[in-house]
Amino acid sequence: MTVVRDPALAADARRERRFFLSLSLPALFIVGLAAILPILWIIRQSFLTTGGEYTVGNYQKVLSSGLTWSALVTTLELSLGTLAACILLGTPLALALASVRPRVANVLMAFVMLPLWTSILVRTYGWLVLLRRDGLINAALTGSGLTAEPLSLVYNFTGTLIGMVHYMLPLFLLPVYAAMRDIDPNLIRAAASMGATLRQVIRTVIMPLSAGGIFSGSIIVLIYAIGFFITPAVLGGGKVNPLSTRIERTLSTFQDWGSASVLGILLLVLMALIGVMLLAARRLVAQNTVEASHA
């Protein structure tokens, strides 16, 4: 086009754009101040001694400590264990909920979402009551004669895992349920008309079409699980120490800001690594969906 833009009008257009941008400024400013600056500050703090001088000593100290590596392993065990439990418990529940009339399903979903609206501390307390040696579950187990001795279910890895699964399961369920709800019932009728058994329909139609929802649910679970703090701190009873509780202890008990920051950065690195793996996995899931629908 040979038409020259009127510079005054072009300036007006830029001014209008700046005006709309400026509407975001208050929100961006406070997020910058209270979320982004703090994360940058952790990086800075990790290179400082208690006296405020630059050092790499914090890294040497933290990375050479066996506690760090066991915290890393615990973090991974808890996260992956929670993810596995969510997939195993959540997927069949989502399938059941997606197979009833929407009206009934909505009522059931409200109950499923109840924990989501209960404070994490309330739930943690509930689990303490249920899982104690003289708690409801042990009473039921010994009372029915299933076990002779009460099991130790809390203040250990098992208790922490139960608490975390309980927190994550509704979050996992939402996208999976949504994906299954979206499946056109005619696809299942079509598969049945071509001779597919229920098992084959689940394997070749329902699961591939829910893969996206399961994937989103898994991302949510991992994001939350990696840095989870309250549940390990209370239900772990000091014996289960992922990175999050180690950070808290290093900061509060030992007042070692530098080491706490290094542990924080480890957590960030872990998140980044998992982010990269998830991106790779998404491509894989997309491929599998295609292959499974060809199977």
Place this chain on the structure above:
Amino acid sequence: MKSLAITIESVHKAYGSYVALDDVSLDIQAGEFLTLLGPSGSGKTTLLMALAGFVRPDSGKLLLGDRDITRLPPNKRDIGIVFQNYALFPHMNVLANVAYPLVLRKVPRAEARQRALDTLARVKLDGLAERNVAALSGGQRQRVALARAIVFEPRVMLMDEPLSALDKNLRETMQYEIRRLHDHLRITTIYVTHDQREALIMSDRIAVMNSGRIQQIDTPQRIYDRPSTRFVAEFMGEANIVAPGSARRIDGAEASRETLMIRAESFHLDAKLVGGDGVALEGILRAKAFRGENWLLTLALDGGQEVLVCIPAALAGGCAELAAGQRMTAYAPAAKVHAIPGAMA
């Protein structure tokens, strides 16, 4: 001499590589009812929105009277707009919607209320002032939108396909009423539509637009009878574009050397009804259809081109006896034959 209400000077607007307005210039007289007519994507709504201030031109000038409004924000332009979906405020009742522009102009409450009520009476909505907008019919909403656009006595009113959501009968009533309101208030009005009948009925002048350009600006009669381009001819109704050499003068054998536009309803089957300076088209009858008030004949000329011939039932004595495949001639009076300037068939 009439004063100019709106002047549009070589306005250009592109979205990426798509040119929405291509060097558009237009003068509108004070008190005039001008229609922008064109198919969707022709740029008519973009031009209207540029006048309203919602689309910023890349270059060009917009004048309201002698005031340059090109860079003025929409709230400073004093232009009443009726939107296609009316854009009534659902959280306000009818009165509050109509009084809104007055409240913004700090008109005292009692006066604002009175003026809003008067305007509602003018659009025949007396008694509905306290009604919720959601409780109104389509036609009533249209009237509220109209009242809201004129209540603050703007110098110019813009209407963007305001009747497209209404059914046919209501649309015809509203066409008449909008035009009557305009004749009464004499607000300069620019009206956008893609319906050529609506444009013909309502306008003082019509600007036909296509691909971001104004094809022709003229009175409805001249637009219809004397289209300056093939696009205008075809957009305005059942037009036959006859290639050079296919038509001959009735009183001579000389074939025309121009591209001719003859509307289907201009034809007669009887040469006596047409003067000697009229034209004759000869060919084979392909098909005929009875449409109630008229007959529609499809005539294949010798060059292979098909021509639609529309004969009013009252004058179509012999049409029922015509049989497909027979040779026949259709005649059109010279006054109804229009040579399209510069057009090559």
Place this chain on the structure above:
Amino acid sequence: MLETYPQNRLARILLWSFAAVVMAFLMLPTLVVVPLSFSASNLLEFPPHAYSLRWYENFFGSATWMGALRTSLILGTLTALIAVPFALLACISMNRLGGKAAAAIQSVLLTPSITPGILLAIGLFFVLAAQHLIGTLFGVLVGHVVLAIPVACIVLLPALARFDWNQVQAARSLGANWARAIGGIIVPQLRISLLSATLMAFLTSLDESVISIFIASGRNSTMPKLMFLSLRDQIDPTIAAISTLWTVIVVAVVLIVTLRQKP
């Protein structure tokens, strides 16, 4: 979805038994707390042998708990009052800008919701410590506002996408400046979404524990912080009474939100 296979009754019974167990697992910890809070005994016995309101009296009689309740409610209210207007302006900005600019703003605003709470908490702790603001209401407040902004945006962005922008253009053409168009047209019409966003922001603050644990202290301690401390130290049924009240408050707020969204 599975009604196409009426003959597979066993599979269906198995599936639903499994679903019932998982649903019981989800609801049990919340529900078990309620009868416990009415127990007369200070043992955590279930079901209680006798009932009383002593744990509720305990809670309402405690200056510490009442102070924390007050702090939490003030904090929640301030969080909502700050986060929702900020989020609304940001959403209008994203809605109008579109494209890459909107995506960039959105990814910045959503950062706090995918960052582990413990990282935000210690980072904020360092920043506030440098300004000597540890233990102040302000410190916790900014932390809660950044967590509430993404929550409010998730409610408001789709609401704005559904909003008929012609309304704003109509108001502008009738003489309204931007402030009046936003305040007089957008806000009243999004009032239901804004109410939801406000309650969600309030809940986000009310429920937030990690930042509170690190930043809040003394008379600015929040309910979640006190609950966390007492869960770690000693557990008596006072916590059950508080938990029950807390759940009732939250469920009531959620019910208000969902019921108001219906029309």
